[in-house]
Structures are given as C-alpha cells and as structure tokens.
Amino acid sequence: MEKISVKVCTGTTCFVMGGANLQELHDIIPKKYGDKVELTASNCLGLCSINWEYSKAPYVKVNEEVVSEATAEKVIEEIDRQLAKQ
Amino acid sequence: MNNLGQAIHIKKEILVRIIKAFLSDDFEHQARLIPYDMRPKGMEVPYRCCVYKERAIIKDRTIAGLGFPIEEDDERVSLSDYAKQALERTQISEKNLTVLQAACKGCATNRIYVTDLCQGCVARPCQTTCKFGAISIVNGRSVIDDTKCKKCQMCVNACPYKAIVKISVPCEDSCPVGAIKKDETGFASIDYDKCINCGRCTAACPFGAVHERSQIIDILKAIKSDKKVIAMIAPSIIGQFPGNIYQLKTAIINSGFDDVYEVAQGADVTANTEAKEFIERMEEGQNFMTTSCCAGYNQLIKKHLSEIKPFVSDTKTPLYYTAEIVKKEHSNAVTVFVSPCVAKRAEGYENPNVDYVMSYEELGALFVAKKIQITELEESKYIVESSKQGRNFGYSGGVAESVKKSLKDEDSVKPCIINGLNKDSIKQLKKYAASGVCEGCNLVEVMCCEGGCIGGNATLNNQKTAKKLIDNFTQNSEDIKKVE
Ligand code: SF4
Ligand code: SF4
Ligand code: FES
Numbered sequence: 038m039e040k041i042s043v044k045v046c047t048g049t050t051c052f053v054m055g056g057a058n059l060q061e062l063h064d065i066i067p068k069k070y071g072d073k074v075e076l077t078a079s080n081c082l083g084l085c086s087i088n089w090e091y092s093k094a095p096y097v098k099v100n101e102e103v104v105s106e107a108t109a110e111k112v113i114e115e116i117d118r119q120l121a122k123q
Numbered sequence: 124m125n126n127l128g129q130a131i132h133i134k135k136e137i138l139v140r141i142i143k144a145f146l147s148d149d150f151e152h153q154a155r156l157i158p159y160d161m162r163p164k165g166m167e168v169p170y171r172c173c174v175y176k177e178r179a180i181i182k183d184r185t186i187a188g189l190g191f192p193i194e195e196d197d198e199r200v201s202l203s204d205y206a207k208q209a210l211e212r213t214q215i216s217e218k219n220l221t222v223l224q225a226a227c228k229g230c231a232t233n234r235i236y237v238t239d240l241c242q243g244c245v246a247r248p249c250q251t252t253c254k255f256g257a258i259s260i261v262n263g264r265s266v267i268d269d270t271k272c273k274k275c276q277m278c279v280n281a282c283p284y285k286a287i288v289k290i291s292v293p294c295e296d297s298c299p300v301g302a303i304k305k306d307e308t309g310f311a312s313i314d315y316d317k318c319i320n321c322g323r324c325t326a327a328c329p330f331g332a333v334h335e336r337s338q339i340i341d342i343l344k345a346i347k348s349d350k351k352v353i354a355m356i357a358p359s360i361i362g363q364f365p366g367n368i369y370q371l372k373t374a375i376i377n378s379g380f381d382d383v384y385e386v387a388q389g390a391d392v393t394a395n396t397e398a399k400e401f402i403e404r405m406e407e408g409q410n411f412m413t414t415s416c417c418a419g420y421n422q423l424i425k426k427h428l429s430e431i432k433p434f435v436s437d438t439k440t441p442l443y444y445t446a447e448i449v450k451k452e453h454s455n456a457v458t459v460f461v462s463p464c465v466a467k468r469a470e471g472y473e474n475p476n477v478d479y480v481m482s483y484e485e486l487g488a489l490f491v492a493k494k495i496q497i498t499e500l501e502e503s504k505y506i507v508e509s510s511k512q513g514r515n516f517g518y519s520g521g522v523a524e525s526v527k528k529s530l531k532d533e534d535s536v537k538p539c540i541i542n543g544l545n546k547d548s549i550k551q552l553k554k555y556a557a558s559g560v561c562e563g564c565n566l567v568e569v570m571c572c573e574g575g576c577i578g579g580n581a582t583l584n585n586q587k588t589a590k591k592l593i594d595n596f597t598q599n600s601e602d603i604k605k606v607e
Contacts, residue, residue, distance in 0.1 A: 049374075049497050052365050053487030054135060055128075057584040081496050092136050092161070094491075106132070 041074045041119055043112065044098040048081030056095030061109050066116075074116060130331025134184060136161065138339065138488035141188045144206070145343050146492065154189070154206035158182045183223045187334035190341065192221040194312070209340040215479070219320065219336050219468040222303075224310040226332035232305050233292045235272055235279060237265045240286035249278035249287060297327035299545050300427055319422035320466040321544060321571050322580030335465050335581070338479045339489075342459055345479070346379040351456040354380045355445050355477075358387040358509075359463045359517025359576035362592030363483050363583045364490075369502030374495050375461075375486070376503065382453075386460070387509030389445030390416075390516040390525070391603055397438040398529035398606045401536070401566060409434070411561040413552075414522050416440045418466035419571025423544060431556035434567075441516060442467065446476035461486050463517070463579030466571060482581030511600035518590050519543075519575035523568040529606050539564035543573030 043066065045059050046052075066076045084096045084103065093105040099115040137157065144153035158178035168174050183193045185202055189209045243263035250258045250265065257271035258278060265287070267278075279287045294303045294311055302317035303324050311332065313324075325333040345352045354375050356368070364371055372383040393416055404412050415421065415436040424431060442460055449458050459479045460471050471477040490497070512525035523538035530536065539561060541548050552569070555561045572578035577589040584592075 047365050047498070049365055049487075049495055050491045053484075053491055053583060055132060057363075057588070060585070060588050080498060085491075086494065108128070 039123070040072070041070075041116055042098075042100055043074055043076045043116065044079040044082065045076065045107075045112075046080075046082045046084070046094075046096045046098075047078045048085065050081070050085035051095035054094035056107070059095060059097065059107060059109060059112070062112060065109060065113070069113070070116065070120075073120070130329070133161075133181070134188075134331060134334070135484055135488055135491075137181065137184050137188050138337065138485055139491045141185065141337075142339060142343065142489055142492035145340060150210070151203035151206045154185070155201055155203040157185050157202060180223065180225060183225060184334060187221050187223070188337050188339065190215070190336050190338055192216075192218065192336065193223050193334065194221060206340075210344065212341070215338055215341060215472070216336060217469075217472050218315055219465055219472070220313055220318070220325070221334050221336050222311050222313060223330075223332045223334060224312070226328070226330035227305060227310050229330060230292060230305070230309075230328075231290045232309060233274070233295055234269060234290055235267055235274055235276065235287060236290050237267060237287050240284050241265050241282075242284055242286065244284075248281040248283070252277045252281040293327040293329060294324040294333065297323040299323065299549060300423070303333075317426060319419055319426060319544075319571070320464075320469045321419045321422075322465040325465065325580050335468070335482065337485060338468075338481065339485050342479050342481055343379075345457040345459075351381045351453055352379070352459060353449050353453060353456045354383045354459050354461055354481075355386050355442065355449060356383060356461045357463055357467070357517065357576060358385070358390055358441070358514050358521075359579065359582070359589070359593075360461060360483065361514065361517070361596050362577070362589040363463075364487070364497055366497035366500070367502070367596065369504060370497050370500045372503040372505065373500040374490060374497045377495055377500070378489050378493050380459070381456070383503075383505070384445055384449055385505050385507075385509045385514075386441045386445045387513035387516065388441075388448065388505075388507050389443065390441035390513035391510050392444040393438055393441045393516075394510075394512055394522070394525035394529050394603055395606050397436050398526045400436055400438055401526060402530070405535070405565060410559055411555065411565045411567055412436050413555075413567040413569050414526075416516070416522055417569055417571050417576075418464065418470040419544060420569040422466060422469055423549070423571070428549070428552060428556065431552055434556060434559075440470065441513070442470060442477065443474060446474060450476045463576045463582050464572065465580055483579075483583050484581045487583055509600065510603035511597045512603040514597045514600055515593060517576040518586075518593060519570050519573075519578075520568065521575065522570075523566055525603060526566060528603050531605055536566050537564045538566045538568055541567060541569040542575070543578070544569070544571045 095107045097104045097107040097112050140157045147153045158181040162177045189205045241264050255271050257268045292305050302314050305311045375383045413435050457478045468480045471480040512528050515521035519542040527533050527536040574586045577586050
C-alpha cells in the first residue's frame with residue numbers, strides 16, 4: 038500500500054489566511070494513521086497566485102488532490118476518502 | 124486567537140482586497156468593486172439569502188476596513204466615496220470598534236425562554252421560585268413575562284425537566300464590563316464610556332459582527348509619501364508568521380516600511396524600571412504592586428477600577444519606551460505599532476509618539492497583497508538585540524518573570540498572575556484594592572487576554588504553538604541585565 042502524502046502549505050498567504058491552525062495536524066495525523074500517512078510542511082505550493090488566489094487559502098495537498106480553505110476536518114475527510122479507495 | 128473560521132476569513136480577504144485596491148492605479152473604483160469581485164454574478168451564495176444581501180454585508184465590512192463606522196453608513200454613499208474620504212482624512216478616530224448591526228438580526232436577544240419540554244407540571248417549581256412574579260401558566264404551560272423577568276435564572280435551575288433555558292447573546296456574555304448590549308431593536312452597540320477595548324466581543328460573535336476600524340489606508344498613505352515610516356513590532360509577534368523575526372524584518376521592509384524596531388527593546392526598559400520601582404514600593408511598606416503594561420488593563424483602571432491606581436506601577440509600557448526611542452532617533456518619522464490587540468489602538472491613540480496601529484492580521488494581509496514569502500527572504504538584524512525576558516513579554520507570566528530576573532535578589536518577588544480579565548478576576552482585583560493586600564504575593568501581573576498577548580484578538584496563530592515558538596526562539600537570547 039502506498040503511503041498517502043499530505044503537504045501542508047506554510048507559505049505566507051496560507052499561514053495568514055488560517056493555515057496556522059493546521060499545525061494541529063502534526064498531533065492528529067500520526068496518532069490517527071500511524072505511518073500510513075506522511076505529513077510534510079511545504080513552502081508556497083504556488084496555488085495562492087492562480088485562479089481564486091488567496092481567497093481560497095489555506096491549501097493542503099493530499100496526494101494530488103488540493104484541499105482549499107483547508108481545516109483539519111476537511112483534510113482528514115480527504116485522507117479517509119483516499120484510504121477507502123485503496 | 125480568533126477561531127471564527129468563515130467570518131474571520133472574509134474579514135482578512137477584505138483587508139487584502141482593500142490593500143490591493145490601494146496599490147492599483149484606481150483605488151476608488153477598485154474599492155467600489157470589492158463586494159462584486161467577492162460575490163460575482165452567478166456565484167453560489169455561501170451564507171445568506173441572496174447575492175445582494177451578501178454584497179451589502181461585504182460593503183459594510185469594507186467600510187470598517189477603510190476605517191469608518193458602519194453604524195453611520197448611509198446606503199447612498201458608495202465604497203468609492205468612502206475610499207476617497209479615507210484618502211483625504213488626516214485624523215484617526217478614538218473609537219476603534221464598529222458593529223455590523225445587520226449581522227445581529229440572526230441572533231436572538233438575551234432572555235429566559237420556556238421550551239416545548241415544559242410539561243405543565245402540578246408542582247410548578249418555576250412559578251414558586253420566581254421572586255418577581257414573572258411566570259404565569261397559560262393553557263397548562265409556563266409563560267414568562269419579559270417585562271417582569273430579571274434574568275436571575277432561578278427558574279432555569281428549578282425546573283426538573285430542564286425545560287427553561289437562558290438564551291445568551293455571545294457578545295454580551297463575553298464582555299467583562301457590560302459595555303456591549305443588544306437593545307430592544309435587536310441591534311448590538313458598544314458604550315465607549317465603558318468599553319475597555321479588550322476585543323473579546325470581536326472574537327465572540329459568531330457572525331463576526333464587531334469590527335476593528337482599520338488604519339491601514341492611513342498607513343499605506345504614509346508609506347507612499349516621502350516620509351520615513353517605522354514599524355515597531357510587539358514581542359508576541361514571534362510565532363505569528365512563518366520564518367523568524369529577522370526574516371520578518373526583511374519582509375516588513377520589502378512591504379514598504381523604512382525600518383523595524385522590536386518593542387521587546389522597550390520591554391527591557393519596562394522590566395528594569397519596574398524592578399526598581401518594585402524595590403522602592405516594598406521598602407515603603409506597600410503590600411503589593413501590579414504591572415502596568417497591558418493596554419486592556421490600563422483601560423479597565425481608567426474606566427472601572429480607579430481604586431487600584433495606588434498599587435499600579437507607574438512604569439510605562441514597552442510600546443511607550445520604544446516609540447520614545449524611535450522618535451528620538453528619527454524625529455520626522457511616522458511610527459506604526461504592529462499589535463496583537465485592539466486595546467493597543469487605544470494606547471496608541473493616547474500616545475503622541477505612536478502615529479498608527481496595525482494588527483497582525485493587517486500586516487498579514489499586506490504580505491498577502493504584496494505576495495511576500497517570508498521564509499524565502501534573507502535575515503536582517505535589529506540594531507538593538509532584545510533580551511530573552513523582554514521577548515517573553517507576550518505570554519502570561521512573562522512580565523512578572525522579567526521583573527524577577529531584573530533583580531539581584533530574585534526570590535524577593537512573589538508573583539501572582541491574573542491571566543485574563545473577566546468578571547471574576549475583576550472582582551479579585553477590587554478585593555486587593557480594597558484591602559490593600561494580596562495574600563502570599565507582592566507582584567500582581569495583569570493580562571487582559573487569557574494567555575497574555577499571544578491570546579490577543581488579532582493574533583494569527585493558536586496560543587499553544589505560539590508559546591512553543593517563542594520559547595524555542597528566545598532560549599538563544601541573552602538574559603536581561605540586572606538593576607542596581
Ligand atoms: S471590546 Fe471588550 S469591553 Fe469593549 S464592548 Fe467588546 S467585550 Fe466589551
Ligand atoms: S494582554 Fe496584551 S494583547 Fe491582551 S489586551 Fe493586554 S496588551 Fe493587548
Ligand atoms: S502560500 Fe500556500 S499556496 Fe502559496
């Protein structure tokens with residue numbers, strides 16, 4: 038089974054628009070998924086300057102899926118969805 | 124820190140758009156378009172009944188972002204007119220909050236309410252327990268006469284079925300001094316004679332109805348002029364942005380400021396001065412002294428707690444000393460304090476050395492508008508490196524610790540911490556003032572916000588992480604120098 042990669046954007050835009058709150062994922066994810074999920078903090082994912090720009094930040098990438106206006110709940114939902122697919 | 128999710132996200136997005144509009148070649152026109160850009164035709168309406176209502180609310184929020192009171196809005200005045208007036212004004216207002224009353228509509232008034240759970244029981248404990256005769260029985264059910272009800276909640280506790288509930292108004296409940304009230308018409312308004320600018324109501328309202336009146340346009344105007352503009356960053360800013368505070372300095376300079384000072388520099392002066400004062404007061408036989416650096420607490424003293432004045436340290440705040448240093452070194456500069464809270468807006472307004480105040484949220488919005496990625500920047504050093512204790516001023520306990528560490532005899536300080544002003548802690552302070560003693564303690568540190576400034580209403584990070592980041596950073600800073 039492939040590990041699911043979760044990239045939390047810690048670029049300035051995402052951080053300011055609410056990404057600071059996503060730091061709780063560092064506590065939740067290892068506890069909930071063990072080593073099935075790999076969590077990394079990433080520099081600007083480049084998403085804040087396209088399309089709806091900052092208004093949909095913060096962004097998190099779960100594998101290739103983009104979670105916009107991300108909250109811890111939304112990210113966990115997306116992880117569960119992808120785990121179910123495997 | 125504010126966890127209102129959507130409302131706070133919208134407020135920040137509006138700030139970014141206001142800044143972008145200012146930086147464009149047609150500020151007035153772009154400002155007028157903000158509600159249309161955020162809720163374009165055909166867009167699914169996320170929160171309210173229709174796109175027009177949403178735009179009207181966004182317009183109101185933008186008025187606050189431009190620095191004007193929403194309450195006085197005349198619908199015929201467009202955002203381009205407001206933008207123009209913002210460009211023309213030369214003075215900022217003392218009143219630093221404004222309420223989006225249209226949002227109050229969805230929120231019930233504070234009252235005691237009998238739910239359908241009422242069984243119409245024979246014993247009627249609610250009726251017998253009410254001292255004001257406000258409860259009668261109609262069609263076998265309890266009914267409360269709102270004109271007689273004093274909201275004592277005796278009936279709420281008396282009903283064995285828990286059929287009676289108190290409907291609370293979040294802003295009213297959050298206010299420690301009863302300054303915000305929802306009136307008969309259902310609109311909340313703030314009594315500025317009572318308000319201590321603690322910012323609790325801005326965080327408590329689920330509709331995000333209470334706004335700070337931003338000075339961002341005034342600041343951007345100063346930056347655009349040929350004047351030197353200097354940012355003074357509060358100690359609690361460590362951990363509020365990605366990167367470290369040296370990269371932050373570069374980021375602030377890249378966004379248009381000429382220089383950046385750490386207010387922790389002034390915090391060192393406050394700590395040392397307060398330590399000296401502490402010794403003097405103890406020698407004079409006073410039982411305790413309270414700190415004086417929190418703007419919310421200082422407003423409380425001024426408006427509600429003058430009896431504690433004799434026990435409050437005469438030492439000035441870190442911002443006071445920092446602004447004094449900056450104005451001495453750059454006499455013509457415009458000074459901007461970068462703040463965790465709305466209370467410091469009041470302090471800034473009263474201090475002639477502080478020209479403007481900008482919140483962490485607003486600084487963040489400026490970075491977003493200018494597409495500044497802090498972690499990619501070089502570090503810039505501060506001319507004066509602040510001490511570990513000065514940099515720790517931003518969390519509860521940090522100020523008392525700095526006074527302690529300033530003294531040779533550290534054990535002479537027996538601190539007690541008021542971690543957040545609320546009805547109970549205010550009562551406690553009143554007690555200390557009346558009796559002149561604070562049992563087992565001689566230095567009372569008072570922080571209006573729970574957790575200290577890292578809990579301020581305009582912070583960006585959650586407290587736990589913020590505290591960790593501050594500690595990580597300051598463990599490498601030098602200890603504060605001792606006083607003689
Ligand atoms: S800022 Fe604080 S004191 Fe003022 S109305 Fe709001 S809750 Fe009350
Ligand atoms: S504790 Fe700090 S952030 Fe809160 S009101 Fe006082 S000065 Fe402002
Ligand atoms: S800062 Fe997150 S995508 Fe750019």
